[in-house]
Amino acid sequence: MNPSTLIGMLVGIMLLATVLLFSTEDPALFINLPGLGIVLFGTMAATFISYPLREVLRIFGLLGTVLRNERLYARKDIEELVSLSRLWMAGDLKAVERALDNVANPFLKTGAQLVVDMTPEEDVMDLLQWRIARLRAREHAEAQLFRVMATYAPAFGMVGTLVGLVNLMFLLGDGDMTSIGQQMAIALMTTFYGVLLANLLFKPVAVKLERRTEERVALMNTIMQGISMMNRKRSPALMRETLNSFMAHYQDEINDGRKGKPAALQR
Template identity: 45%
Template sequence: MKKSTVIGLLGGGVLVLGMILLSPEHISAFFNIPGLIVVIGGTLAATVVSRPITDVIRVLRSLPELATDEQPSAGDEIEQLLRVAEWYRHGNIRAAERELANVSNPFLRSGIQLVIDRGPLQDLTKVLQWRIAGLRAREQADAQILRTMATLAPAFGMLGTLFGLVHMLSGLGHSGLQEIGATMAFAMAATLYGLLAANLVLKPLSIKMERRTQQRLVSMNMLQEGILLLYDRQHPILIRETLDAYLSHQEDASYQVTKLAWMNAA
């Protein structure tokens, strides 16, 4: 798991636990199982109403990967491309195919294979662009699902609190002040769950997914440039310099996109 993810989750958990332990005699007030069910179940149900259930399931299954996923080094992928380019430039197709077997990135591997097969350049460009567009559309939709859930969770937290207040008011004539206070605290826990789910989990994960998507798009666009240079049998040194310059420019643009995502989420 990435260090930043570990630090964030542990830091948030310690903060919440510390606030609970400030009043150890009232710890039970923070545990509201019905309220938790309302927040989780209501958020999922409302999300499924607005989005296809298959997309929601896919996003939920991808959350562990999102927390643990380490993006491959762009430098390693460039080196793999350059080793293929060295052989391909000299017409040694067999050696280029042997190097291709060591390429782990599916996008890069399929692009190099299309180059070796010597299909039309127009078809090669279309295939690469379709794959980039497909990843962008899919992951942007996934991030939107997380943002939707982050919007819904606090609302269902309030709904859980209202259920608790209705229960409290219905027995107002038969309860003492101490019991009323305990019931109200119990009801307010649902609002706490909704706010924590939205601001500690769902919203940060949606921003992280957008950041990961941007990194992947930068990498795929860079590799597309390299694949097209490989198709033209350009010298590996030219390919390296071109990709290094492209990567440096795109990383600056990626920072601006990430900054904008944080501002929109605020």
């Protein structure tokens, strides 16, 4: 599991436990199934109306992505690209083809294959840039899905609050304090559930997905620069230093204060 996600989940559970144990004499007061149902089902209903079914069904897969400890093996990709460039400059096409079969990164493999096929550099760069733009747009839409849900959850929390207040108005004349208390609980707890889900689940997932996209795009841009250098038959040693310097600078920007040059980008 992703360490930061695990820490966030544990701290969130500790926060809720603190609220339940130390802010009330009866923790069961914070459990209100009708209010929770209004928020959850209302949010899901609005999401299904807003998005096609195939996109909504990806929510669970995206949650799994956030939980996994994914790594982008930047140094491994750079070394593979340098090795391919060295074989390409030596004119050993068969060795290049064999090496391409072992490349795991499809973006790198496509770019190198186009170079081997003597595709003009402008066409190679256009294709790679299009693939980067497509990935950025797709993953932005995935993160936006959770941001939209983060706006729906508090709104349906307010819907539950209004429902509880309307029912409360009808019960005030009867003077039944038990019923009045139950309706007041629905009125208050739905807002609590909506705000909690929005700020402790939906928004953090959206931010983590956006951060994941930034890292992936940075690596793809690095590879694209290497493909361009390979096409121009630049020195493999120069390629290695250039790409490693690029990734080291990126690491400095996203890991302020950390020393060293890790072998892989990780979330």
